[in-house]
Structures are given as structure tokens and as C-alpha cells.
Amino acid sequence: MRQTARIFFTATFTLAALLGALTLASFPATAADGASSVIEKGKAVSVDRKKGNCLACHAMDDGTLPGNIGPPLIAMKARFPDKAKLRAQIWDPTVINPNSIMIPFGRNRVLSEEEIDQVVEYIYTL
């Protein structure tokens, strides 16, 4: 039983890592035009109240009436030199802080993997 569980875990981790690598890798390759439309899409997802609704908790960009539950989203490149860590924070913030009020956007499928990639690209410009 233990053995199977371990194999299962290793397999899922490897798979997750691979998937992560694939999705992350798909962006830098896009042309300049493609990149800016990804950023625009990311912004749209971030401000949409039914999607990211990041403004509920974070001051961000030119967003109006932001909440102040989380830190302002600025200087993301400096704070997250490793983009994968930024993505991980959005995918499931409770990994780092189990008590986080921030929504596990990926784990609970609030956003699709593609939408999360778009959000990452967008806030990486802030």
C-alpha cells in the first residue's frame, strides 16, 4: 500500500512538473504581437470579478477601488525572479501559507491553466 502510494505520488509530481515546464515554455517563444495580446488577456482575467478578481484584495496597475487584504502587486519581476514561483503562488497560495485567504486559483479550478499563464504574463509586467 505504502509502496503504491509513493509511486503514485512520484508519478503525479513528475507529471505536474512536466506539465508546468511545458505551459511555461510555450510563452517566451511567441512573437511580440502574440505576447502583448497574452498580456491583455491576462489583464482582462485579473480584473474580471467572476475570474481573477485580484483587485478584491490587491492594489494593481490602474485598477480602481482595490482591496487591501494582500500586498500591492508591484515590482513582480524583482520579487519573483523565478516566474514558476509566481505561478505557483497563484495556482495554490496555501502551499506556502496554509491559512492564506488567497484563492487557490489552479487547485480549485477557479481559473484554467491557460488563464493562469495569461495572468502570470500580465502581472510580470507590473
Next chain:
Amino acid sequence: MKKLLTAMILLGLLGSFTLSAQATPQQDLAEFRDYFKNRFPKTPFNDYINGVYSIDAASREQWEEIEEFPPYELSISKGEELFNKPFANGKGYADCFPNGGIGIAERYPFFDSKSGKVITLESAINTCRQSNGEEPLGWQKGAIADVSAYMHYTSRGNIINVQVPNDPAALAAYERGKNHFYAKRGQLNMACADCHVYNSGNKIRADLLSPALGHVSHFPVYRSKWGGMGTLHRRYGGCNKQVRAKPYPPQSDEYRTLEYFTSYMSNGLESNGPGARK
């Protein structure tokens, strides 16, 4: 077993304040009060009955103007009329409650050892009706909120004093309510405590989050958003929906025990229902 272990590990990791699992209700209450005292040192204890306005001078003025011509006034007078109108069998609400139902709302909810249930004021209102051959009222708004509003009005100024008697079933009910309050739920994964304890006083978008201390004191409430009155369980349903959790039915064990826990946490405060909120 594994789930339990994970849950225990997670609990152990929580950095911020959570009421500990083995504490007595009395210890919980002391910790709960202290937490808010430290968080809002300028708010006098009894002011928590005013919800978000107890910590927000900016919106308080506007609210005080509203309270001068209270939007719940009509509900109180409708409630009084209903309360005094005899049932078909000639009896009335006054026959079902201690002291004829006047000035007793703050004693609710209480744990009834005979039925093993938490009895809320609204549940007692409907039990009274049914035991006299009347149809029960809908739980969340309308006549039940009116009767409750009137009964609460006659309790204004009385001190909330909810008891957890020395009965394992009562303590278990209290614990179920406490668990609901601190457990993350819904697709958005948030607990009541996330918004009303750890982030009380912070803004979620444009809304300032009220402290959970005093949450129950002024219900039922007139909400501009509802354009009318609603019971506490109506509000619970709304807060569950906000985090994309399926609300429980009003007066379910889940909400009764939640009311039991949060009312116990408001012990010592004045009852000031009905109230008005955004």
C-alpha cells in the same frame, strides 16, 4: 486516518490566531475578545454591536443618519401586530414564551437537552405556531423577520448571555459551530474567520470587513441590498455563496450551531436588534 492527520498537521502550521481545539468555551471567549481588543484598541467593547461602523468613522455618520428614520420601523410594528393577533385556537405567541415573549430574545439560541437541538428564536416562533395548529412561516424574510424584529426590539439593552450547559451534547453542538466558523469552504476556499477575524478592518474591494465580535446583536436586519428585512440565517447563506459554497438550509443543524457559537462569542454585549446595514 490520513485525512485526519493532514488536517492536524495543517492546523498545527497555522501561524495566526485560531481558537485551540481543546479550549473550553470560556477560554475561547476570553481569547476572542482579547484578539479584537488588540486589533481595534480604540473601539470600546460595547460598540461592537454596531458592526462595521464600530471600526469605521467614515461610514458611521451616514449610518447614524439612517438610524434616525430607521428602515426597520415598519417591520417592528408589523411584528407587534402579528405577535398580538391570536391564533385560530385563541392562543398566541405570548403563551409559548417565558415572560409572555417580552424582553427574552437575547436568551436565544440555547441548547435544549431534551431534543438535543439548538433552539433559535426563529425556530421557537415556528414551533409555537405549529403546536397551535398554525402553518410555519418561511424562514428568511417576511413575517418571521417581523415577529423576530419585534421580539428583539423588546430586548434592546438586555445583555447577550448564551450558555453552554454542562452536557456533552451541548458542547458538541458548540464545537460544530466553531468548526464551521474556522473551516475553509467553497471553491474560493475561505473561512468566516478569514474575513471576519483575520481580515476584519481590511477592505475586500470596496467593502470593509466587520469584526465577528457582535455579529449577532442586531439581527434581524434591514439591508439596503435586500431592500428589506432578513434573518441571520439569510445572511449566512449570502456569505456562503460569496465563496461559492452551497449554502445550508436556514435552521439546519449547520446554521443553528454556527449561530450558537457566534452568539456565545458575543456574550456580554447589548442586544440591539433590529438593525440597519448596507
